[in-house]
Amino acid sequence: MTTPYCKFKIADFKFILPLLILLSGCMHQQYVSEPYPRWGEEYSIPRSGDNPPLILRVLSPLESASPVACILLVHGMNEYIGRYGDVARHFSNQFLVAGFDYYAHGLSNPVLQQAEKALNSGVGRQDVSQAYLAQVLLYDLELMRRDLDYALKKTIQICDAQVGSKKPVFLISHSLGSLITASYLLQMQDKEEESLIRRVQGVILQAPGFAVSEPPGWRGWLAGPLIKLSFHAETHFLNPQNDSLPLLVFNQMLSLVTVPVLDGLFEVFSWPGLRYFFTPTTPEWVVDYLTDSEKERSRLQTDGWIIRRSLLRYIKGIESEIVQFRRHMDDFATAYYLIYSAHDPITAAWGNEDFVNATLNNHQDNAYLALPELRYHQHLFLTKPRRNAIIKNIEQWLDRRLAAMKHAETEMQ
Structure with missing residues (x-):
């Protein structure tokens, strides 16, 4: 159970120092009292160095049914794959479905992992307030991409072993997990990992x-211009745009001053001692924008497996990753189906619109679903009518993609 002691908090993707100074210093305690919600068969994946094994969860169709393809689920920021059990069970009617907790999240977080062991041994509720400190090495998304690489390769291995043939693999990702997934696939293109890219037939x-x-209400009025300033400076930092000379000079001067200062301060405020006062905690308003389900909102508010705080260096690193990805997203070649809510303040819609405009024609099966009336961020956790409609859209896109692949194979014969 999460017990916040400060009303003024900021959300996951806030990159603004003045607001952090104004609204930080919140006391925060968090506990887990229920075991981690496991699903599927567990596979242990060795990691490099002294890192503990990565756990991959796998659900297969009934023994009498052969999966038409294989799916890897990739969760969002500060959540965990255990809460996707119902989603995995639904897709496992047709597909082999796998999922994992990437670095510093879920059971890949040492604090949460130890808490789960204690609960399973019969010890009472566990204090997991310090779980966010596992983010200390997250200067970018590389460690998460590494775990995605482990999980994807293991999923392909299990898929081939269980099915007996090389079925196509799809990834279903959410929020930060989508940024991790998209940037990973873009890297694989650059590395010319043809065998891997050929197996991933859609995302x-x-x-x-x-x-x-884009935080709502008074937070947006206060923080909006500062968020845009930080993002604008990061975008232009050592990366000239197609601007007139005066504007080019201004943007470069602004970024050369703003970016190093913010990077330095965010790093300092992530140090031991200082981070206790300057680490932002997820605000209460975020839950209202995650889902329209009152039941799910109540569950989210008491879910101790969700990490409630984020180190500033991690937050700043995410901003830099967004900027870096946007510089190269025109080259994204994997077939995709993109779903977004037009009024989602957690990941603003203009990012999706820019991506679609830059990449829609890169593959004949690329498609998107814009939900103009919705503000909700987690589409697979909406109430049933909306959730079922979105899942049906996903299944129809997967069916079209599989049909197109089958047609292409027939044409080649």
């Missing part, structure tokens, strides 16, 4: 983190 991007947040 579902749900509310992808291709833009910074």
Whole structure:
């Protein structure tokens, strides 16, 4: 259970120093009292160095049914794959479905992992307030991309072993998980990992983190201009745009001053001692924008497996990753189906619109679903009518993609 002691908090993607100074210093305690919600068969994946194994969860169709393809689920920022059990069970009617907790999240977080062991041994509720400190090495998304690489390769291995043939693999990702997934696939293109790219035949991007947040209400009025300033400076830092000479000079001077100062301060405020006062905590308003389900909102508010704080260096690193991805997203070649809500303040819609405009024609099966009336961020956790409609859209896109692949194979014969 999460117990906040400060009303004024900021959300996951806030990159603004003045607001942090104004609203930080919140006391925060968090506990877990229920075991981690496991699903599927567990596979242990060795990691490099002294890192503990990565756990991959796998659900297969009934023994009498052969999966038409394989799916890897990639969760969002500060959440965990255990809460996707119902989603995995639904897709496992047709597909082999796998999922994992990437670095510093879920059971890949040492604090949460130890808490789960204690609960399973019969010890009472566990204090997991310090779980966010596992983010200390997260200067960018590289460690998460590494775990995605482990999980994807293991999923392909299991898929081939269980099915007996090389079925196509799809990724279903959410929010920050979509940024991790998209940037990973873009890297694989650059590395010319043809065998891997050939197996990944499509990706579902749900509310992808291709833009910074736009907090609602008075927070947006206060923080909006500062968020845009930080993102603008990061975008132009050592990267001239097609601007007139005066504007080019101004943007470069602004970025050369702003970016190093913010990077330095965010790093200092992530140091031991200082981070206790300057680490932002997820605000209460975020839950209202995650889902329209009152039941799910109540569950989210008491879910101790969700990390409630984020080190500033991690937040700043995410902003830099968004900027870096946007510089190269025109080259994204994997077939995709993108879903976003037009009024989602957690990952602003303009990031999705920019991505679609830059990439829609890169593959004949690329498609998107813009939900103009919605503000919600987690589409697979909405109430049933909306959730079922979105899942049906995803399944229809997967069916079209599989049909197109089958047609292409027939044409080649």
